[in-house]
Amino acid sequence: MTRVFYRHQALLSGLISFAVILLVWQLVVDLGFVKAFFLSTPTRMATEFMRQLKTGEIAANLSISLYEFAVGLGLAIAAGGVCGVLASWSRTLEAIFEPFVWFTYSSPTIAFYPMFIAWLGLGAPTIIAIAFLFAVTPIYANTLSGIKNVDQDLTRAALSFGARKTDLFIKIALPGSVPILVAGLRLAVGRALTGVVAAELFGATAGLGFAIAYYGQKLKTTEMMVNLVLIVICGVICTQILSLLEAATDKWRTGPGR
Amino acid sequence: MAQIEIRDVSVDYKRPNSEETFTAVDGINLSIEKGSFVTIVGSSGCGKSTLLLALAGLIPYAKGAITVDGKTVTAPGPDRAMVFQDASLLPWRSVHGNVRFGLELRRWRRDDLDQRVTRFVHMVGLGSFADYHPHQLSGGMRQRVNIARALAVDPDVLLMDEPFGALDAQTREVMGDELLRIWERDKKTAIFVTHAIDEAIFLGDRVVVMGKNPGHIREIVEIDLPRPRTSAMLDSPAFIAYRQKLRDYIAADMASLQMVKDVA
Numbered sequence: 001m002t003r004v005f006y007r008h009q010a011l012l013s014g015l016i017s018f019a020v021i022l023l024v025w026q027l028v029v030d031l032g033f034v035k036a037f038f039l040s041t042p043t044r045m046a047t048e049f050m051r052q053l054k055t056g057e058i059a060a061n062l063s064i065s066l067y068e069f070a071v072g073l074g075l076a077i078a079a080g081g082v083c084g085v086l087a088s089w090s091r092t093l094e095a096i097f098e099p100f101v102w103f104t105y106s107s108p109t110i111a112f113y114p115m116f117i118a119w120l121g122l123g124a125p126t127i128i129a130i131a132f133l134f135a136v137t138p139i140y141a142n143t144l145s146g147i148k149n150v151d152q153d154l155t156r157a158a159l160s161f162g163a164r165k166t167d168l169f170i171k172i173a174l175p176g177s178v179p180i181l182v183a184g185l186r187l188a189v190g191r192a193l194t195g196v197v198a199a200e201l202f203g204a205t206a207g208l209g210f211a212i213a214y215y216g217q218k219l220k221t222t223e224m225m226v227n228l229v230l231i232v233i234c235g236v237i238c239t240q241i242l243s244l245l246e247a248a249t250d251k252w253r254t255g256p257g258r
Numbered sequence: 259m260a261q262i263e264i265r266d267v268s269v270d271y272k273r274p275n276s277e278e279t280f281t282a283v284d285g286i287n288l289s290i291e292k293g294s295f296v297t298i299v300g301s302s303g304c305g306k307s308t309l310l311l312a313l314a315g316l317i318p319y320a321k322g323a324i325t326v327d328g329k330t331v332t333a334p335g336p337d338r339a340m341v342f343q344d345a346s347l348l349p350w351r352s353v354h355g356n357v358r359f360g361l362e363l364r365r366w367r368r369d370d371l372d373q374r375v376t377r378f379v380h381m382v383g384l385g386s387f388a389d390y391h392p393h394q395l396s397g398g399m400r401q402r403v404n405i406a407r408a409l410a411v412d413p414d415v416l417l418m419d420e421p422f423g424a425l426d427a428q429t430r431e432v433m434g435d436e437l438l439r440i441w442e443r444d445k446k447t448a449i450f451v452t453h454a455i456d457e458a459i460f461l462g463d464r465v466v467v468m469g470k471n472p473g474h475i476r477e478i479v480e481i482d483l484p485r486p487r488t489s490a491m492l493d494s495p496a497f498i499a500y501r502q503k504l505r506d507y508i509a510a511d512m513a514s515l516q517m518v519k520d521v522a
Contacts, residue, residue, distance in 0.1 A: 157346035160314055160334050161363035161411065171359070175350050252350045252391050 040222040045229065048222045057211070062230060065196055065207040068124055069234075072131025073192040077185070080136045084143025088173075094144065104137040110198050117203065127199040127207070134195030135188035142184025146177025178249045182242070189238050197231055208234075259328065260289035261447055262313070262415065267322035268472070269308050282308045283473035286322070288466065292414075293445040297462035299452060301508060305473020306451045310419050313449065314340045326415060336364060339413035343420040345400035347392040353379055353403050354388040360407040378410040379403075381440060398429040405437065409446075416441075418450045422457065431489065434460055438487055455508070459500045460487055467504060469511035477507050 022042050028034050029041045036044065052058045087094040113130060120126040150173045155163075158172055200209025208227045215224035268284040283305035290296050298306045311317045313324055315334040324331040326338065334340075339360070347356045357375045368374075379388050382402035392400055401421050408416060422430045434457055441448055452458050458465045462481050469476040481500060483491055491497050 153342065153344055153346045154348060156316060157340070157342055158359075158363060160316055160338075160340040160342075161360045162334050162336065163363045167363055171362070172348070175348070178350075252352075253393070 037219070037221055040225050044222045045226050049226045052223070052226060058226075058230065061206060061208050061211045061227065062234075064124065065200065065209065065231075066234070068127045068131060068200075068207065069192055069196045072128045072195065073135050073188060075128070075132045076135035076139050076188055076192065079132075080139025080184075080188070081143050084140045085147060087140075087144050088147035097140065101137055101141060104133055109133045109195075110202070113199060113202050122203055123205060127196055127204060130199040131192045131195035135192035138184045138187035138191065142180050142187075143177070146180035146184075147173045150176050179246075182246050182249060185245075186239070186242050189242060190235070193231075193235055193238065261292040261327055262288075262290035262449075263323070263325045264288040264290075264309075264313070265323045265325075267309075267312065267319050267324055269305070269312050269317065270320040271308075281320075281472040283312075283468075285474055288475065288478075290447060290449065292447055294463045295441065295448045295450065295461055296464050296466060297450045297452060297458035298466045298468060299455060299458040299504065299508070300468030300473075300476075301470065301512060302453060303473075304468040304470045304511075306468050307419050308473065309468075310340075310417055310449065310451050314338055314417050316340075336411070337414045338417055339408035339411050339415075341401075341404050341408045341416065341418040341421045343423050345392065345397075345404040347400060347403055347407075349392050352389050352391055353384055353395070356392070356403050357406045357410050360411045364411045366411070374410060378406040381409070382406040383436070396429075397425050398433055401425065401433060402436075405440070409440070413446065415447045415449065418448065420451055420453065422454075423452070430454075430457065435489065437461065438485075442486060455501055455504045456492065459483075459497060459504065460492065465500075465504060467507045467511075470515055476511055479504060479507075 025039065026041050026043060029036050029039055049058070083093075083097055087097050109130065112133075113126070116126045116129050120129060147169075150168075154172050154176070155168060158168055163171070196207070197209040197212075200207040201213045204210040204213075208231050211227040212224050212231075215221075215227070264286050267286040269282045270279040271282045272279050286309060288296075298309070300306045308317065312319045313326075313331065315331050315338070318332075326335075329335075329337075331338075348359060351359060354372075354375055357379055358371070361371055361375065366374075376385075376388065379385060382405055384399060384402055384406070387395065387399065392403070395403070404421065405418075422433050425433060438461060448461075450458075450461055459481055465479045465481060466475055467477040467479065468474065479500065483494075483496060
């Protein structure tokens, strides 16, 4: 029993603290210290979750949000990756892309939301565009710096064996920049999710962010918080998937094997 | 004509961030016979590595001609393989994968590719470490991989740029022994750059002493010690005499530079 405890100590400690917080949350409301209006309770939210699940509300909102997230992130990976590779080959292209990087990094992109609505209408295309803009910069910047900062000693060694440009790219630059590419992906996933939710909050007709804004304006705390928790769960699942990806690409650091 | 002919070669370097160039080595003449082991010594900055890189085809030379088997050197070629001072191994590839790397780049398409890799990994004594990655190996082991990678592509000429420069003295001696053991098998032409005088004498048939400003060949000393060389020879009178002679040449070079400084 103690051995089982030690092996999973981190996980168990996390679960216990989580359970304690849920319990305290439930008690402060049930015992009347805080009104349910401000905090709701875990049990109320569970009941409400089941209701929204039955009415199909959750399925509808979750699927539209995930769709917008996936398309926005996918476009960002494609565009950011391709532009990053091209810019790593040409200084001129890098200089051309540079102002856009400053722009998207330093400006609150969400402030351009009204313009996107004017261009693309109120709905998925606008939200996808916002998610794309949020996510594209870290993908581009990390692809560029990963490929550009390739180890010059490795390049020289490869050249001495008659490496061609494609060899340098495929056998050195790409595998060498995997860690920084994954780091860029991690940033992009977080930013794409933020982009989707923020855009949905401002004005949309469906999605988890829309549900939060909708129930929030009606002062329905429990209904709103069910959707909030769903977003948190999505975020956690995404980062866990990325951790697995990171571990898989980093296997060579931890043990022998080809 | 010897296998390698270096005729009146000079190499210019561009200073970083300026159009100004300076001459790293100048007026180099050297002939190297097939199957001989030539070592190049000199204090740092004498251009010995520069000369080797020019021979490898990795940097251009401004004047003169370098030919290997009659062909002018303009780029890296399958007739030469290089062993670098830092092992320059791909960190994400295993020992096996790193030795394979050179063969892949040389477009080695034979069925026995992996068998060949295994043979060379064994030859450098890393048979039981084939699946290890560079960060799990010692400096000496990494250099063994570096050497195996170069030998596996079956070059006519092996170029080595201070391959044991970063190793401790004991490992260095062991590696020197090993290198000779491997070299004795098929006696590929070897050119070995080092700043260690003992190493240069122990390994070489000839020791080329280089001087500075700009880099030039100062002396060439024939090493008349029998092969196979053994560590017992390190204390023989002949060895000590060579050591003294080479030290004097290098000291003379340093002294002439000192005088230039004094005058200035």
